[in-house]
Amino acid sequence: xxxxxxGTISGETTGLRVLSAEGGHAVTETSFMAxxxxxxxxxxxxxxxxxxxxxxxxxxxxxxxxxxxxxxxxITWHGTGVGRFDDSGGVNWRGAIFYESAAAQFARINxxxxxxxxxxxxxxxxxxxxTEWK
Numbered sequence: 001x002x003x004x005x006x007g008t009i010s011g012e013t014t015g016l017r018v019l020s021a022e023g024g025h026a027v028t029e030t031s032f033m034a035x036x037x038x039x040x041x042x043x044x045x046x047x048x049x050x051x052x053x054x055x056x057x058x059x060x061x062x063x064x065x066x067x068x069x070x071x072x073x074x075i076t077w078h079g080t081g082v083g084r085f086d087d088s089g090g091v092n093w094r095g096a097i098f099y100e101s102a103a104a105q106f107a108r109i110n111x112x113x114x115x116x117x118x119x120x121x122x123x124x125x126x127x128x129x130x131t132e133w134k
Contacts, residue, residue: 003132006114009036009045013124019050026053032126038075041105043067051083051091059083059091073103079116089122097130 011034020027031048047065054060061083067075081095097116099109118128 001134002115003134006109006130006132007036007038007040007043008127008129009034009043010125010127011035011045012126013120014046015048025055027051028053030120034126034128036128038067038130039106039109041069043069043075047077049079057085059085059093061093061095069103073101073106075099075101075103075106075109081116081118090120093118093120096133 011032013030013032015031017029018026019029028051029048030051032046034045036043036045045065045067047063049061049063051059051061059082062080064076064078067077077097077099079095079097081093083091083093086092093116095116097114099106099114101110113133114130115133116128116130118126120126
């Protein structure tokens with residue numbers, strides 16, 4: 001069951017590289033920077049994820065990152081998901097994300113699971129939405 005909407009981000013890809021192409025399964029690494037909100041607090045977010053191109057044309061990915069508030073508080077995250085290429089050359093990702101923070105204002109997101117929608121377009125723009133998963 002989905003719960004509270006936790007936040008949104010938008011930004012751009014900052015790096016892309018091929019890690020492997022062995023066995024016909026390309027593995028890429030993508031980094032991004034974004035701004036947005038998390039439980040109503042303005043954040044700057046940066047993350048990196050690895051994606052494996054699977055035989056059926058979908059992607060499997062795992063990533064991690066850190067979000068920072070203007071006050072210098074940090075929230076780390078780990079996520080995993082499945083991506084599908086869209087007609088324009090972007091990728092639509094859907095998956096689960098988990099947060100950890102020592103900051104008191106983010107205590108409620110420690111230990112919860114959330115689901116995300118994370119979309120990239122052909123020009124490198126990214127956008128995402130996060131919702132609590134109860």
